[in-house]
Amino acid sequence: MDFKGKNAVVTGSSGGIGAAAAIALAKEGADIILASRNMANLQKVKQEIEALGRKAVAIECDVSKDESVTAMRDKALEAFGNIDILINNAAVGVRGLLEDISLDDWQYIINTNLLGYIRNVNAFLPHFMERGSGYIVNVSSVQGIGYMPDQLNVAYITTKAGIIGFSTVIHGYLKQKGIKVSCLIPGAVKTEIATNSRYVGPPERVKEMLDQAKEMYKIPIFLTPEAEADGLIEGMKKEEFLIFVPANMLQMFKAQGLDMEAYNNYVANPPPMRMGPPPKKE
Numbered sequence: 001m002d003f004k005g006k007n008a009v010v011t012g013s014s015g016g017i018g019a020a021a022a023i024a025l026a027k028e029g030a031d032i033i034l035a036s037r038n039m040a041n042l043q044k045v046k047q048e049i050e051a052l053g054r055k056a057v058a059i060e061c062d063v064s065k066d067e068s069v070t071a072m073r074d075k076a077l078e079a080f081g082n083i084d085i086l087i088n089n090a091a092v093g094v095r096g097l098l099e100d101i102s103l104d105d106w107q108y109i110i111n112t113n114l115l116g117y118i119r120n121v122n123a124f125l126p127h128f129m130e131r132g133s134g135y136i137v138n139v140s141s142v143q144g145i146g147y148m149p150d151q152l153n154v155a156y157i158t159t160k161a162g163i164i165g166f167s168t169v170i171h172g173y174l175k176q177k178g179i180k181v182s183c184l185i186p187g188a189v190k191t192e193i194a195t196n197s198r199y200v201g202p203p204e205r206v207k208e209m210l211d212q213a214k215e216m217y218k219i220p221i222f223l224t225p226e227a228e229a230d231g232l233i234e235g236m237k238k239e240e241f242l243i244f245v246p247a248n249m250l251q252m253f254k255a256q257g258l259d260m261e262a263y264n265n266y267v268a269n270p271p272p273m274r275m276g277p278p279p280k281k282e
Contacts (some may be wrong), residue, residue, distance in 0.1 A: 005030075
């Protein structure tokens with residue numbers, strides 16, 4: 001895909017992968033709608049993009065609310081006339097043991113991490129279908145696809161696995177209508193999601209989890225958001241379905257019996273499938 005002259009919406013673009021992806025797209029020649037609840041940080045990202053000679057519009061948006069997403073869509077279309085790319089990235093975290101996660105916690109994280117993506121797709125889909133084109137990128141996680149037990153991240157991993165499922169089912173359907181779908185699978189990335197998460201459990205355990213989160217990013221395996229965004233851009237240029245950054249995660253998946261390269265090749269050229277009951281024998 002060529003990004004020059006394209007208009008992109010990036011949710012959760014006030015920091016982390018979202019901000020880095022927005023700036024990376026701008027460097028490739030795209031104009032950007034920045035969407036987040038954090039307007040102060042959005043303005044900083046906006047200035048960085050404008051310094052590159054591209055247009056940027058900052059729109060306050062809470063993807064957990066229907067009316068906020070609808071208003072963001074309307075403002076985006078009013079600002080640019082059309083949207084070519086939607087990157088669903090906004091996310092929250094809930095950290096704690098399974099028994100400490102309440103139904104309110106589950107609803108909180110699902111409403112943003114999974115339903116937030118669905119809201120954005122639902123909002124922009126009529127525009128994409130009317131034009132017969134568009135590119136949707138949903139940001140998931142390596143934890144959503146591989147076997148990586150993390151006893152403190154149950155709720156987050158569940159939503160990230162749901163994003164992969166959602167991306168898979170809309171990929172085949174929308175491909176027929178000229179709309180591309182990819183799903184970014186980041187590995188370990190140094191963002192503020194862990195420190196900004198909702199921590200649940202007894203106070204002493206919450207303190208311990210917070211202390212661990214502060215030390216976690218010192219581990220050298222963590223990529224910068226900029227490195228993750230560069231990998232995303234390369235994957236989008238190739239229009240890969242699952243975009244793995246870093247690519248060496250593919251070897252880890254093979255060790256688990258998952259050949260994700262073969263999977264991507266299959267999704268790119270799937271055999272024809274017949275839906276419904278088997279044909280009756282004569």
